[in-house]
Each structure stands twice: as structure tokens, then as C-alpha cells.
Amino acid sequence: MSILILYGSETGTAQDIAESLRREAQMRHLAARVFELDEYDIGQLFTENVVLFVVSTTGQGEMPPNMRKTWKLLLRKSLGSEFLKNVNTAVLGLGDSSYQKYNFAGKKLYRRLAQMGANMMCGVSLADDQHEIGIDGAFIPWKQRVWEEIQRLGIYESMTEEIDPKVKIQTKYRFVEAGNPDHRKNVVAESDTGYHALKVNSNRRVTSENHFQDTRLVNFEIPYELQSQMKYSPGDVLMVRPYNPDETVQVAIEALGYSDEIMNKPVRIVKNDPYSKQPPYFLVGVETTLRTCLQRYFDLQQIPKRSFFEMLSYYSNDASEKERLRELASPEGLDDLLDYANRCRRTTAETFRDFPATSKHLEPDYLFEILTVIRPRAFSIASAPSANFVELLVAKVEYKSRMADKRRGLCSTFISRLKEGDEVFCKIRAGTFKFPLPEAPVICIGPGTGVAPFRSLFGQRSRLSPHSSGLLFFGCRGEHDDFYFSDEWNSMSGVEVIAAFSRDSEKKVYVQHKMGERARDIKKMLESGASVFIAGSSGDMPKAVSSVLSQIQGDEWTKKAEETGRIQYETWS
Ligand SMILES: Cc1cc2nc3c(=O)[nH]c(=O)nc-3n(C[C@H](O)[C@H](O)[C@H](O)COP(=O)(O)OP(=O)(O)OC[C@H]3O[C@@H](n4cnc5c(N)ncnc54)[C@H](O)[C@@H]3O)c2cc1C
Ligand SMILES: Cc1cc2nc3c(=O)[nH]c(=O)nc-3n(C[C@H](O)[C@H](O)[C@H](O)COP(=O)(O)O)c2cc1C
Incomplete structure (x- = not known):
């Protein structure tokens, strides 16, 4: 049972x-x-x-x-x-x-x-x-x-109240030498979840060289054979599967102490548990290596969760490290865990390095139980629909913490480093914005990379309905630093762009201030049936925008418009 x-x-x-x-x-x-x-x-x-x-x-x-x-x-x-x-x-x-x-x-x-x-x-x-x-x-x-x-x-007689540390855990998968016959056919198709390798056509920095933020406009080619499967509309997102950066993989390999022979030996991943899902063969290959898995599959950059410490302590043969790992995994050790891992944003690879006696004895199969898998990230598509290419506007996440090395976002760093000809696994997923017909009036608010879906939208409307009416409130730090697509907007019909620059004058000006200045136009457009779309950071901006709309139309109207989809949000943290 x-x-x-x-x-x-x-x-x-x-x-x-x-x-x-x-x-x-x-x-x-x-x-x-x-x-x-x-x-x-x-x-x-x-x-x-x-x-x-x-x-x-x-x-x-x-x-x-x-x-x-x-x-x-x-x-x-x-x-x-x-x-x-x-x-x-x-x-x-x-x-x-x-x-x-x-x-x-x-x-x-x-x-x-x-x-x-x-x-x-x-x-x-x-x-x-x-x-x-x-x-x-x-x-x-x-x-x-x-x-x-x-x-x-009381249904399960054998069940124990506490975890039994002596139970030998069967790992979900195991590595076997390539060529071993205990491998099923058609595994590639079985593990395929709609991701396709797209080639990078170009990767261009769109912030000025002396600006602190590195933002990229990346263009991926959609090859002819994928064009029917990779159609997209404004508001859709591209899911991107990043790899760990080389330097992170290196930290992990050194900590784990795997020899080149182990790292590069051709292997296959075989399921131990008949119920578990096939690993993503499209990503690592049917025949793979531990090196490929450490680069593409296991998340080495994530902040380790409590389950990581639990499993590492389970596999540890070193008494003092085992004890410390147990402390970090225990409910009483929560503050310790926050201090050790979360507040300084320590990576999984760095944590392996801190527990050398344990890490050096980890069999590769154990990694399937200790580590999580790299998550794909979502990006709003920034290009107007095209059969041949898709574009993203990606801000590289980079910041300092107590750790000596800079902290870097996994996927945005991966994207920022892409070179022409590199291949990336991507999937198009339906957008959450439901845009009206191209001739209907729209008011869009997209500061920073939040402008991406609106470049797609207005690019399409400009082609299909050049006489339509649209307002786009864009916000950034400085006109010459990070005003994305400033050279494009004038050539598009059907959109007026109103930009707020937060660092160009003494007073910080944000999109909500510009909306306040244009309250009369907004009211007029709303009265003629306009819908409102808000995209970008989920910080203070969405609330500030919603509050301006409330000032213009009243709380009741705004609340109802949010419920009925006349005001829509696509925000991320
Ligand atoms: C629907 C949707 C559309 C999106 N569209 C876009 C888009 O068009 N362009 C775009 O650039 N992004 C977009 N994003 C965000 C994108 O998916 C990623 O979340 C973003 O690129 C960061 O991912 P990462 O892998 O680089 O960072 P991760 O490795 O996932 O790290 C991000 C985490 O780092 C932490 N962090 C970040 N900065 C700091 C700091 N200063 N101090 C402390 N901690 C910090 C935060 O906890 C954050 O959650 C979108 C997200 C969604 C859900
Ligand atoms: C594109 C996208 C849309 C999301 N939408 C919502 C949402 O509407 N409500 C919510 O509570 N969380 C939302 N989330 C957060 C996820 O539910 C959360 O990150 C979760 O841990 C992801 O689990 P999964 O990896 O199993 O899908 C969203 C995340 C993404 C990437």
C-alpha cells in the first residue's frame, strides 16, 4: 500500500x-x-x-x-x-x-x-x-x-513517526556507462517538452557603455522547420533554459573532486523509480557526461534549500560536517540557515566547497537527490510577430552581497554572454496579456524591460492598424543611458511614447508622475473604451500606477476594471 x-x-x-x-x-x-x-x-x-x-x-x-x-x-x-x-x-x-x-x-x-x-x-x-x-x-x-x-x-503499519536515517535511499536516476542495454528506446521523444534549440543571430547591448546596467536585445533565429510550432503573438513569453556559468561549474567540480575521467566518461541516465519522469534528454543528450549534467541540468547557482542540507548530511561520512549540516537543516537552525545561505545569497556550488570532507565523497548518483534542476525563466517577447526570429530585452541581474564574488542572476547572465551562433533551448508559451483588436485604443505602462511586450504590440499595431490610438508610458534612469528603443518609436504609427527619466533632473520622475500629467488624455481614452496594460517590476510601480488610475477614474472603477481584465498586469520580481 x-x-x-x-x-x-x-x-x-x-x-x-x-x-x-x-x-x-x-x-x-x-x-x-x-x-x-x-x-x-x-x-x-x-x-x-x-x-x-x-x-x-x-x-x-x-x-x-x-x-x-x-x-x-x-x-x-x-x-x-x-x-x-x-x-x-x-x-x-x-x-x-x-x-x-x-x-x-x-x-x-x-x-x-x-x-x-x-x-x-x-x-x-x-x-x-x-x-x-x-x-x-x-x-x-x-x-x-x-x-x-x-x-x-493508522492505515500504514510500517510508517515510522520520525525519519529513519538508516534507510538506504534509492536515487531517482543512476548514471550507467553508455551502451548499456538497460535503456529504453525513444527516450528523446518521451522527454521532449516542447523546447527547441534556437540559434542566436545577434546579442546587442542597449544601455550606454558607462551605465551600470547591462541590458541586452537578443535576436534568435527561428529555422524554417520550426516556424509553424514557434508562432507568437504580442504578450507571449519565451521560456529560456539557461546553463550554469563556467566559473560556477568549476567551483563545484573542484569541491566534488571528480576526476576528468569521471567528468568526461560517456554515460546514460537511467530511471530507478519507474514512476519518475524521464530527465530532459533534449537538454543533456541520450548519451551524456557528468560534465554536461553539471553544466546544463543541476542547479549549482541556486541558494541551497533546507532539503539540500538534509540530503548532504544524510550522505556525509564526516562527523563534524554531518553535525553542522544537520544543524542547518533543523527547524531550530532557521536563523543560522538564513545567515549562512540566504542573506549572503551563497550558491550551491560554494556550499559544496564549504563542506569538503562530505563533498569529496559524493557519488555522482547522489547528485540526483541532493540537487534541484535548473528552472527555465520567462521573458516577454519584445519583437512584433515574425516567422523568422524572436527578440528578447534582458536586463542582467548583478549585485553585491557579503560574499567576495559578485552575485549574478543565472539566466540573465547566461543570456548576456551569448554569442552569435550559440544555441539555446527555448519554448514559446501563451502570454498572459489578452490584448484587444489592433484598432482598439490602449494605454500601456512599461518601465525598464517592462517595455518589451509593448514593443511587440505597437510593432504589430503599426503594421495592422496604423491609425489606432495608443499611449505608452516608459520609465528609465536617463535619456542617454537606458531609454530602450528610443530610435524606433518615432517610426511607429499609432503610439505616443511618454518617457519618465528618474535621474536626469533633481526630482525623480517616474511613470506614475507622467500619467498624472496626462490624466485628462487618459480619462478621454478610457471613456472611449481603452484598456490598460502594465508590465515590469513587481516592486512599487504597479501599485503606484493603479493608484493614479484610481485618482482619475475612482477606486470602484479601477477595482472593477482589474476584475474584468480592462486593466491587466504582467509583473515579475
Ligand atoms: C512573465 C515574465 C516576463 C518576464 N520578462 C522579462 C523581460 O522581458 N526582461 C527581463 O529582463 N526579465 C524578464 N522577466 C524576469 C526573468 O524571468 C528573470 O526572473 C530575470 O531575468 C532574473 O533571472 P536570473 O536567472 O538572471 O536571476 P536568478 O538567478 O533567478 O536570481 C534572481 C533573484 O536574485 C535576487 N536579486 C536580484 N537582484 C538582487 C539584489 N540587488 N539584491 C539581492 N537579491 C537580488 C532576487 O531574489 C531574484 O529573485 C520576466 C519574468 C516573467 C515571470
Ligand atoms: C510565468 C510565471 C507566471 C506566474 N504566475 C503566478 C501567478 O499568477 N500567481 C502566483 O501566485 N504565482 C505565480 N508564479 C510563481 C510560481 O507559481 C512559483 O514560482 C512556483 O514556485 C513555480 O513552481 P513550478 O516551477 O512548479 O511551476 C508565476 C511564475 C512564472 C514563471
Whole structure:
């Protein structure tokens, strides 16, 4: 008898959590099966005893792609209020409170399961990327409660109250020498999730050389054979799969002490757990090397989570390091963990370096349990629809912390370093902005890289409906520093660009100030049916913009417009 763990995930975090639950169940002598929701036969759900759901929210409050089919089935009226009456269940939602529709997927799923009569072992738990320790802030207390509740059910006799550190964990995958016959056919197709390698045509810096911020306009070629699959519209995003930077890989390799022979030996990745998903063969290759996996697959730059310390202590043979790792993984060690890892933004590779006796003895297979997989990042498409290319406007994330080396964002650094001819795995996903017909009036607010979707939109409108009316409020530091596309706007029809420069005068001027100055025009456009679109940083800007709209149209109007989609947001942290 086993428990069932189902996940819905867009970028892999829910999958990581689901797999760590499986591992922890194993250490409590409890068998567990893990499936992505759309791979499980949901018609059988009523036959399960215990089902744990881990579900992220994507888009603007949407269900992740790998559970949409199941979600439709779960909404069928024929599944009455007794359908799940024998099922004990719990829901962990993953989200980010900087989004307006915070954790909508988890909340909706919880409500629906309760409607179908499931026994909810605890209330829905909402994990937040913005929490000081990220999703662990909600995940750790939730799982503690869930294990207690499962224990209380008394269904699983072998289950232990505490984790048994002596249990030998079977890793999810193992490396085997290439050519070994225990490998399945057609694995490439099976692990393909719609990503394609696109070649870089150009990568141009668009901020002035002496400006602190390095922002890039990157142009990717869409080859002829992919043109029908990679069509896009304004508002769509490109998901990009970055690799670890060479210097980070080097830190990890030195800490792990793997020889060149181990690093470069041709290997294959084979599933140990029949229920787990195939690793992304399109990314690492069917025949691969440990070096390729450390570069493309394992996230070496992430701030290590508590589960990382748990697993490292589990595998450690060094008494003093094991003890320290245990402390960092313990609930009492939270402040210590924050200080050691989160506040200074230490990377996983650097953490390996700090525990040399442990790291030097880690078998490569253990990495599948210790490390998480690199998440793809979303970027608003910045080019007007084209069959041949797609463009992104990417600001490189770089900042200082207590650590000696500069901290760098994984994907934006990866993109900033791309050279002509390099290949990057990308996927187009439907945008969250729902733009009106090209002739309808629009008011867009896009400071910084938030302007990207509006370059796409106005580029298209200029072609399709040059007499349409559009206002674009753009904000940046200085006219000659980071005024993106300043040389393009004049050649586009149907858009008036109003720029706010925050550092060009003594008084800091932001988009909301410029909107205030143009309140009368905004009112007129809104009265003629204009919709409002806001994109960019999720900091103070969206609230400030919303408050100007409230001043112009009133709170009631603004609230209703947000609810009905007349005001839409695409913001990120
Ligand atoms: C729908 C959508 C569209 C997007 N469009 C664009 C776009 O068009 N252009 C664009 O550039 N980005 C865009 N982004 C953001 C993009 O996806 C990435 O989040 C961004 O590039 C950073 O990713 P990274 O891998 O470089 O950084 P990561 O390695 O993920 O690190 C980012 C983290 O670093 C931390 N951090 C950043 N700066 C600091 C600091 N000064 N001090 C302390 N901590 C800090 C923050 O916690 C942040 O979460 C978009 C995001 C979404 C969701
Ligand atoms: C493109 C995109 C859209 C998102 N939309 C929302 C949202 O509407 N509401 C929310 O609470 N979180 C949102 N998030 C945050 C994710 O839910 C959160 O990062 C989660 O941990 C990701 O889990 P996953 O990797 O399993 O998909 C979004 C993240 C991305 C990348």
C-alpha cells in the first residue's frame, strides 16, 4: 500500500517538492508514487487512501500546463459530493505573492477537492517565493503536519513517526556507462517538452557603455522547420533554459573532486523509480557526461534549500560536517540557515566547497537527490510577430552581497554572454496579456524591460492598424543611458511614447508622475473604451500606477476594471 503524490508544475519546482516528499516518505518506511497530474488516471482517484497535491500557479492565476487536462476532468459535474469521500488529501500551493492572483491554482484545487467530499487533512498551505526562505517557509510546517495526519490515520503499519536515517535511499536516476542495454528506446521523444534549440543571430547591448546596467536585445533565429510550432503573438513569453556559468561549474567540480575521467566518461541516465519522469534528454543528450549534467541540468547557482542540507548530511561520512549540516537543516537552525545561505545569497556550488570532507565523497548518483534542476525563466517577447526570429530585452541581474564574488542572476547572465551562433533551448508559451483588436485604443505602462511586450504590440499595431490610438508610458534612469528603443518609436504609427527619466533632473520622475500629467488624455481614452496594460517590476510601480488610475477614474472603477481584465498586469520580481 502506498500514498500518491501528484504535482502540477510549469518550471519544475512542484516536481522537486513532490520528489522530496517521496524520498521523505521512503525514510519513514512509507511507499509513495509520484506522478504529474496529467499522467495519472484521475478516474481512479477515489480508490486512493492518501493523496498529496503540490500545485504551482502560472500565467495570471492559471493551472500549470501538465495538469490542465486533469483539471477539466475534475470540474465535471458528474463527480458528485461523495466522489472522494474515502480519500484523505492535502494541498500545497506554490506561488509568488507579487502576483495579483496569488496561488490561485492551489486554492481552486483545494476547494474542488473539498466539494467532491475529500477528507482534507489540513487547510490549503500557500508557499510563497517572496518568503524569507522561499517556499520552505510554508512547505516545512505543511509536510510536518501531513506526516502527523497520515500517521494518525493508522492505515500504514510500517510508517515510522520520525525519519529513519538508516534507510538506504534509492536515487531517482543512476548514471550507467553508455551502451548499456538497460535503456529504453525513444527516450528523446518521451522527454521532449516542447523546447527547441534556437540559434542566436545577434546579442546587442542597449544601455550606454558607462551605465551600470547591462541590458541586452537578443535576436534568435527561428529555422524554417520550426516556424509553424514557434508562432507568437504580442504578450507571449519565451521560456529560456539557461546553463550554469563556467566559473560556477568549476567551483563545484573542484569541491566534488571528480576526476576528468569521471567528468568526461560517456554515460546514460537511467530511471530507478519507474514512476519518475524521464530527465530532459533534449537538454543533456541520450548519451551524456557528468560534465554536461553539471553544466546544463543541476542547479549549482541556486541558494541551497533546507532539503539540500538534509540530503548532504544524510550522505556525509564526516562527523563534524554531518553535525553542522544537520544543524542547518533543523527547524531550530532557521536563523543560522538564513545567515549562512540566504542573506549572503551563497550558491550551491560554494556550499559544496564549504563542506569538503562530505563533498569529496559524493557519488555522482547522489547528485540526483541532493540537487534541484535548473528552472527555465520567462521573458516577454519584445519583437512584433515574425516567422523568422524572436527578440528578447534582458536586463542582467548583478549585485553585491557579503560574499567576495559578485552575485549574478543565472539566466540573465547566461543570456548576456551569448554569442552569435550559440544555441539555446527555448519554448514559446501563451502570454498572459489578452490584448484587444489592433484598432482598439490602449494605454500601456512599461518601465525598464517592462517595455518589451509593448514593443511587440505597437510593432504589430503599426503594421495592422496604423491609425489606432495608443499611449505608452516608459520609465528609465536617463535619456542617454537606458531609454530602450528610443530610435524606433518615432517610426511607429499609432503610439505616443511618454518617457519618465528618474535621474536626469533633481526630482525623480517616474511613470506614475507622467500619467498624472496626462490624466485628462487618459480619462478621454478610457471613456472611449481603452484598456490598460502594465508590465515590469513587481516592486512599487504597479501599485503606484493603479493608484493614479484610481485618482482619475475612482477606486470602484479601477477595482472593477482589474476584475474584468480592462486593466491587466504582467509583473515579475
Ligand atoms: C512573465 C515574465 C516576463 C518576464 N520578462 C522579462 C523581460 O522581458 N526582461 C527581463 O529582463 N526579465 C524578464 N522577466 C524576469 C526573468 O524571468 C528573470 O526572473 C530575470 O531575468 C532574473 O533571472 P536570473 O536567472 O538572471 O536571476 P536568478 O538567478 O533567478 O536570481 C534572481 C533573484 O536574485 C535576487 N536579486 C536580484 N537582484 C538582487 C539584489 N540587488 N539584491 C539581492 N537579491 C537580488 C532576487 O531574489 C531574484 O529573485 C520576466 C519574468 C516573467 C515571470
Ligand atoms: C510565468 C510565471 C507566471 C506566474 N504566475 C503566478 C501567478 O499568477 N500567481 C502566483 O501566485 N504565482 C505565480 N508564479 C510563481 C510560481 O507559481 C512559483 O514560482 C512556483 O514556485 C513555480 O513552481 P513550478 O516551477 O512548479 O511551476 C508565476 C511564475 C512564472 C514563471
